[in-house]
Amino acid sequence: MKITKTKQSKIDSIDFNNLSFGKVFTDHMFECDYIDGEWQEPEIRPYQPISFDPSSKIFHYGQAVFEGMKAYKDENDAIWLFRPDQNQERINKSAIRLDMPPFPKELFFEGLTELLKLDSDWIQKTEGSSLYIRPFMIGTEDCVSASPSNRYKFMIICSPVQAYYSGEVRVVFADEYSRSANGGIGFAKAAGNYAGAFYPTSLAIKKGYQQVLWTDASTHEFLEEAGTMNVFFRVNDTLLTAPTSDRILDGITRKSLIQLAKDNNIPIEVRPVRVSEIVQAAKEGTLKEMFGAGTAAVINPIKGFAHQDEEFELPEISNSYASFLKAKMVGIQTNKEEDKHGWRYRVK
Numbered sequence: 507m508k509i510t511k512t513k514q515s516k517i518d519s520i521d522f523n524n525l526s527f528g529k530v531f532t533d534h535m536f537e538c539d540y541i542d543g544e545w546q547e548p549e550i551r552p553y554q555p556i557s558f559d560p561s562s563k564i565f566h567y568g569q570a571v572f573e574g575m576k577a578y579k580d581e582n583d584a585i586w587l588f589r590p591d592q593n594q595e596r597i598n599k600s601a602i603r604l605d606m607p608p609f610p611k612e613l614f615f616e617g618l619t620e621l622l623k624l625d626s627d628w629i630q631k632t633e634g635s636s637l638y639i640r641p642f643m644i645g646t647e648d649c650v651s652a653s654p655s656n657r658y659k660f661m662i663i664c665s666p667v668q669a670y671y672s673g674e675v676r677v678v679f680a681d682e683y684s685r686s687a688n689g690g691i692g693f694a695k696a697a698g699n700y701a702g703a704f705y706p707t708s709l710a711i712k713k714g715y716q717q718v719l720w721t722d723a724s725t726h727e728f729l730e731e732a733g734t735m736n737v738f739f740r741v742n743d744t745l746l747t748a749p750t751s752d753r754i755l756d757g758i759t760r761k762s763l764i765q766l767a768k769d770n771n772i773p774i775e776v777r778p779v780r781v782s783e784i785v786q787a788a789k790e791g792t793l794k795e796m797f798g799a800g801t802a803a804v805i806n807p808i809k810g811f812a813h814q815d816e817e818f819e820l821p822e823i824s825n826s827y828a829s830f831l832k833a834k835m836v837g838i839q840t841n842k843e844e845d846k847h848g849w850r851y852r853v854k
């Protein structure tokens with residue numbers, strides 16, 4: 507792999523106590539091109555804009571997939587990733603669904619670890635800090651015909667982030683728009699899934715909510731996921747979450763929380779969750795918690811929801827599953843808790 511280091515690091519100009527999510531990037535980026543049916547020699551070089559022909563397929567047909575993961579630094583300056591094998595597998599599942607070539611596992615790990623070693627000063631140790639990592643792949647052939655690209659670019663860029671707090675989250679249960687459908691690309695981290703969600707989400711924001719909680723496209727009777735998070739519901743003392751399908755992203759936080767719930771004797775049911783049972787539970791006062799689960803926030807409590815013309819507010823709760831499970835997850839991610847499932851991956 508070719509490595510060109512920056513002549514002048516930007517790090518001294520960064521105010522690490524005032525970062526807005528995903529706006530600041532580290533000194534280097536990883537890049538690898540796919541030409542004539544083969545991945546070429548990868549390269550790490552100083553972070554900088556890249557240029558494309560206006561006819562590049564990415565601009566017209568959205569052949570683009572991505573991942574989101576985080577690196578953490580512990581008190582001894584060791585650097586850790588959380589289940590990176592899952593992100594590596596998932597970006598290739600997404601790529602295959604968009605008829606893109608899988609990116610080789612060895613190159614993924616070599617590129618990722620070299621980049622993190624080079625930019626390790628950007629990973630802060632203060633509570634809640636981490637480095638958000640964004641691997642992505644785009645179709646780069648110069649041609650406006652509607653067919654798969656014959657050239658691709660795989661990249662990894664990194665952005666320092668602080669503890670993620672998105673304020674109080676209230677959601678609208680979707681009963682008109684859909685994010686994904688059977689046989690579609692909902693399970694893939696494909697750029698278009700997010701673009702398609704922006705307009706309905708803007709409508710929800712205008713009504714005073716922050717996210718749409720998506721339901722199944724055919725009946726709108728089952729609750730699926732929200733924004734960039736899978737969702738969990740606590741009814742009485744049981745946690746409920748939807749099974750994954752071709753409509754839902756197979757979240758790494760979600761699957762880890764299911765395991766942690768089992769490890770800690772929290773009753774959990776992975777099964778279709780009906781809108782009607784959650785509305786009923788909210789009316790009866792047995793809906794104790796709702797939360798989203800994803801890499802950015804780990805767990806984000808949902809304080810209320812709207813369904814058709816009704817609005818519901820969840821009561822304040824002490825001993826919440828959300829805070830218990832979040833503390834466990836963050837403890838494992840940052841090398842403070844025992845990692846009995848071997849989820850941590852040491853970079854250096």
Ligand SMILES: Cc1ncc(COP(=O)(O)O)c(C=O)c1O
Pocket residue numbers: 574695731732733734735736755756757758759760799800801802
């Ligand atoms: C649509 C969607 N659902 C769920 C998630 C949560 O997945 P993970 O826990 O792997 O970050 C994400 C974020 O990656 C997402 O984009």
